[in-house]
Amino acid sequence: GTLTEGGMEVVGVNTHHPAQLGAAGDNWVVQLAALVERTAKSRHPIADAICLFASSSGRVDFPEVTRVQEKEGYGIECFLGDRHVMIGSRTWMSAAGLLDGEELVKEVESERGGCTTVCVCVERRLVGTIMLADPVRTDAANLVHSLGRLGVKVMLVSGDNKETCEYIGHQVGIPRDEIFSNVLPRDKAHVIALLQDKGFKVAMVGDGINDSVALAQANVGIALGRGADVALEAADVVLVRNELSAILTAMDLSRCIVRRIKLNYCWAMGYNLIVLPLAAGALYPSTRVALPPAVAGLCMA
Structure with a gap:
């Protein structure tokens, strides 16, 4: 959402074992995911994109969703009637042993193309995957290049999977060894603390709820104007313009003021x-x- 447009949209749906829920087609996968996201009252951009996509599709009747637990940085776990449901990242499902070799290869290939994959598992079986994409901002590559010319080291710290992060990093010019993927919200602040212990002055740019702790930990927290309220509260600098180029303007202005x-x-x-x-x-x-x-x-x- 910081280096990308922040407007995630569903670009593909795959159905596995549709008989698991006694229905056919891709629609029920999206409807199930949307129902769980709404029940959990999730404010994540991925949840918003899935719910928006589901609103344009036909409704599906499901049993009541109960015992909802949101797993920070991973997804949501709940029960659909008496069936156990997990909706979340490929990393979470893979760690839980819910993806076989062929399924895992398919998800990794999708993520290498810049997609974020949301897996839907019922009774510990993968029943569907939802692919979402968020285009890279047009000014992101110019920002990274300009910061490099100013002697600023740019790093990407994200909760997204390795393949998606490396794809975005390649698009904007961030080397692989400067990319931290699969980082939980609380661990973003830990990464910043490690850099500070090495003597670096760290500026963190973020706009989401998951960035708030890291924004507070950084020497300078910078939030984009359209960011979540908690991110705006935690940041030291709030950019009114929702443009990455405003970061360069803020840096130039601050250096001029210090001089x-x-x-x-x-x-x-x-x-x-x-x-x-x-x-x-x-x-x-x-x-x-x-x-x-x-x-x-x-x-x-």
Whole structure:
């Protein structure tokens, strides 16, 4: 959402074992996912995209969704009637042993193309996958290049999978060794803390709920104007324009202000060291020359 447009949309749906729920077609996979997301009251962009896509499709009657648990950074676990349901990332499903070799290869290939894959599992079997895409911002590559020219090291820290992160990193010019993928929200702050321990001054740019802790941890937290309220609260700088180029403007402005402060400080110190002693009569003992009281008072004003 920071390097991309932030408008995720469903670009594909695959159905596996449709008889699992006694229905056929891709629609029930999306409708099931949307029902769970709505029940969990998720505010994640992926949830919004799935619900929007489902609203344009035919409704499907499902049993009541109960015992909803949101797994931070992974997905949602619940029960559909008496059936156990898991909806979330490929990493989560793979770690739980729910993807076989062929299914895993398919999901990885989709993610290498820049898609984010949401897996839908019922009774510990994969019943469907939803592919979502979020195009890279047109000014993202220029931002990374410009920051590099300024001597700023750019890193990508994301909760997305490795393949998607590397695809986006390649698009904008971030090397693979500067990409951290599958990072949980709480671990983003840990990555920043490690960089700070090495002596780096870290600026974090984010716009989502999952970025709030990292924004607070960074030396400078920068939030985009359209970001979540909690991100705006945690950030030190809020960019009114929802454009990445505004980061360069903010940096240039801040550096200009710091230079002006230093210049004013040097001017004030020079003035105080030279003019104030003269006004106080520092030369009078040796030269018997003193400034007129009116001039001395003006110098001290």
